[in-house]
Amino acid sequence: MSPQDDLHTRDDARDGEADGLRKIIHVDMDAFYASVEQRDDPSLRGLPVAVGGSSGRGVVAAASYEARRFGVRSAMPSARAVRLCPDLVFRKPRFEVYREVSQQIRAIFLDYTPHVEPLSLDEAYLDVTADLKGIGSATRIAQEIRRRIKADTGLTASAGVSYNKFLAKLASDENKPDGLCVIRPGEGAQFVAGLPVRRFHGVGPRGAEKMARLGIESGADLATKDLAFLRANFGSFAEYLYRAARGVDLRQVRADRPRKSLGAERTFFENIEAPEALRETMDHIVDVVWDRIERAEARGRTITLKLRYADFQTLTRARSLAHSVTDKAEFAAIGHALLEDQLPLPQPIRLMGLTLSALERGENEDRRRQDGQLSLL
Numbered sequence: 001m002s003p004q005d006d007l008h009t010r011d012d013a014r015d016g017e018a019d020g021l022r023k024i025i026h027v028d029m030d031a032f033y034a035s036v037e038q039r040d041d042p043s044l045r046g047l048p049v050a051v052g053g054s055s056g057r058g059v060v061a062a063a064s065y066e067a068r069r070f071g072v073r074s075a076m077p078s079a080r081a082v083r084l085c086p087d088l089v090f091r092k093p094r095f096e097v098y099r100e101v102s103q104q105i106r107a108i109f110l111d112y113t114p115h116v117e118p119l120s121l122d123e124a125y126l127d128v129t130a131d132l133k134g135i136g137s138a139t140r141i142a143q144e145i146r147r148r149i150k151a152d153t154g155l156t157a158s159a160g161v162s163y164n165k166f167l168a169k170l171a172s173d174e175n176k177p178d179g180l181c182v183i184r185p186g187e188g189a190q191f192v193a194g195l196p197v198r199r200f201h202g203v204g205p206r207g208a209e210k211m212a213r214l215g216i217e218s219g220a221d222l223a224t225k226d227l228a229f230l231r232a233n234f235g236s237f238a239e240y241l242y243r244a245a246r247g248v249d250l251r252q253v254r255a256d257r258p259r260k261s262l263g264a265e266r267t268f269f270e271n272i273e274a275p276e277a278l279r280e281t282m283d284h285i286v287d288v289v290w291d292r293i294e295r296a297e298a299r300g301r302t303i304t305l306k307l308r309y310a311d312f313q314t315l316t317r318a319r320s321l322a323h324s325v326t327d328k329a330e331f332a333a334i335g336h337a338l339l340e341d342q343l344p345l346p347q348p349i350r351l352m353g354l355t356l357s358a359l360e361r362g363e364n365e366d367r368r369r370q371d372g373q374l375s376l377l
Contacts, residue, residue, distance in 0.1 A: 166249035188247025263355025
């Protein structure tokens, strides 16, 4: 066990889990794309690295920790990233490589539990309540998984351990990079109370600014607001905020949910409204979603655009076809048409998403569900 593990886990063999509570681990790879590039090209180690397009219209897909020290973040326009860090080194994404590494990591997870819910190529929830290996502690399971990831891939991962998904995800971000944090039963509400609200998943810079104007800067401040107040100011986001402020999350880790849609979202480091930036973001999202569609061999008839404005109001617009979309060009054209219908925007947006639904599942999807192994997407 590393000194960092000793400091942050306070492991006591009992692990503090009470009967009836789940044991949830959230594993999040550290600067995944950029770390893979630094692993595969030793000349990049120690340098500020960004994965993404380096042109004036490019966007940073991932940034190494060396780059993050200069303020470079994912979803940031490349031109701004270079202004912040003139020595920034750009590398084009190699998604096939990232997927191969992700599959290695997925295989490690499945040694400990079949209950793995992937969120992206680089993060997933694990429910280890059953403790298949008889290790006796979710904390020690997380430590062992992190050690194996490092040994098998040469990469580091951070992990959060708790009794629900919301807290486990918060915990995984607490001691990055290469860290581990445990939030035990009875500690959740206190842990959340001490956090700035910007740490809550889904609360971006503008959302945090709005909350500050309402006197909400911490989880403790949020917990003093009743549901009526939150609904009046945050609409459908209110229920999530109300539960989150109390450390409550009843969602289960689901590895076998029937896939109703395939899509991707991008949350921006800075809100955007310029038409060219919006169109370029759409191009990137189309690339990501269509790659997932092809690997799943899925087909669908409904394409949905999602925009979340700076004030957290969310707009969705969908187009359903009489036939299944089988061509990327058609998928892209409809996505762009849905976007163009909303221009000019009434205010900047903090998130854009595109999904394909009304799916007809393909052979690859069926096969992966039959053997219990969905790729870590």
